[in-house]
Amino acid sequence: TPLTNAAARRVLDKLGISLVSIAAAGCCGALDHHLAAVDAGRDRVRRNIDAWWPPVEAGAEAIVASASGCGVHIADYGHLLADDPAYASKAARISTLFKDLAQVLAHEDLGALAVDTNIGKVAVHTPCTLQHGLGEPGLLQDILARAGFALAPTSNSHLCCGSAGSYSILQADISGRLRERALANLSVEAPDLIVTANIGCQLHLQSPGAPVRHWIELFDPG
Template sequence: MQTNLADFIRNTPDGDEADAILHKCVHCGFCTATCPTYQLLGDELDGPRGRIYLIKQMVEGAPVTRSTQLHLDRCLTCRNCETTCPSGVQYGRLVEIGRKLTEEKVARPPGQRLLRRLLASAVPNSAIFTPTMRLAQHFRRVLPKKLRDKVPARQRPLEWPTAKHTRKMLMLAGCVQPSMMPNVNIATARVLDALGVETVIAADAGCCGAIRLHLGYNDEALDDMRANIDAWWPYVEQGVEAIVMNASGCGATVKEYAHLLRHDPVYAEKAHRIVELTRDIAEILPDFEEALTAVTRRRSVHTVAFHPPCTLQHGQQVRGKVEQLLSALGVEVRLPADSHLCCGSAGTYSLTQPRLSYALRDQKLDRLQAQEPQVIVSANVGCIAHLQSGTSTPVAHWIELVEHMLSV
């Protein structure tokens, strides 16, 4: 795709990157076949190819309209199109540039501005989010259904392992997971403990930056990333083996730190090292498969349907590892039809685009439940909460299932 960048963006980092990405697109349209919003709406501008054209027009100086912003807002950033694309178009990075431009050039309606500012301020801030979630969970039974859907039932926390081990790995606790689903982190630590690995959490690490980044608060998102690097760096210098992610959305973002901070003279090199160390728990445990088999035994749950989050299979390009590991432990894993498609959670998408989000959720649940599972498992807190809001079938993180199988 040929471009002629406008003066306002020519010879800038965003302009150079957008130009390089646009040149890779050959208009083939394969991406539309795997785009969830195009499948729902049937509008070319609500598919990757159409959005690419809109961004091309923007960087070439065409007027940016509210309609342009709406089509970019509807994108889930699932990155399924990147998996499909034969030309290697990095659409996820391109759409973030497009969103940044629309935020600069198009004034949002007051209600949208307020909602997005509230989400960007409260959700990544555990000092605000945790007590709010605790209060909502206390009154969950009397909340209106729309609010109750956003509030998972409170978990009874497992016991955090206290043993000390020579082998140590850092883990990102996350901003919402400790209050929404604390047992995901605890289960991860317990499984690693059973394998002789101590899990360490840096107290000052917080949100990975994804929420603010995708809402268009780029500078604040970069500050989140720098704060995490500062919190992790002493442990990196002490030689931790890995930085463990059990929320695939966080993992996908942390693995982008080197790219997002590439022009930061203080953090660029450190960010590169952080990316080298960052691994989803699904990438770590296969190395321990034999030892894990020895410390687990088959329990009552023997059939699960697995929803691989977009941030795992498309963002991180991690596929098949969860299924293979659970199968090795004696669990039958069933993948639904169209397992490559998004469930509609997508961070704050269910709040900013509820109609599309719930349509995708219901479609996904129909296909998951057709597998007749005892439990639906996934790998991201947002997906789990979103899916659970639409079904009575238990939905859990797959690492919780592994922890339940521990025999030690």
């Protein structure tokens, strides 16, 4: 969301990391991929590569996404365009440069952020795209614990919340049941707040219970 991206920019700035937004870059192409619109999705990938390539050539150290659902797709650009002679090497380079926002903060000194950790118990929802797709199942918990937040116990954290890209629209009934199960697993000890790393999961998990936010917002006073 705009709030998430603004928070990410401020947090990275405090850590001495310059974040450059590329206006010409657009949708990562994941939704097209979910809907089997392969050609349209690959066209989006090519447009993003074209948009990102000048800063890459100028020495950009990483391409960062705040949504793990987009991130896991960007990490796969090299595979998606492996058979495209005009883009294969560039796509592979983009995939190599990609980092989820959590992967960036994992290697930073969080003491510089002066975070207010007195916000009650925080339940962490790790999206499938972060824990399975990017292979980082405990990364959010590690970052938040290192910063001093009180983490609430959860159960069955390996299970999908039901958002799953277009799944919540195309399979609304099943998706809704998965959502209720996920909320129950996240609410084992009545957390004051739920955090996640993907916009799709964040919107899907909203309920009358604990509010759901992107985890980076906890490091930004606004």
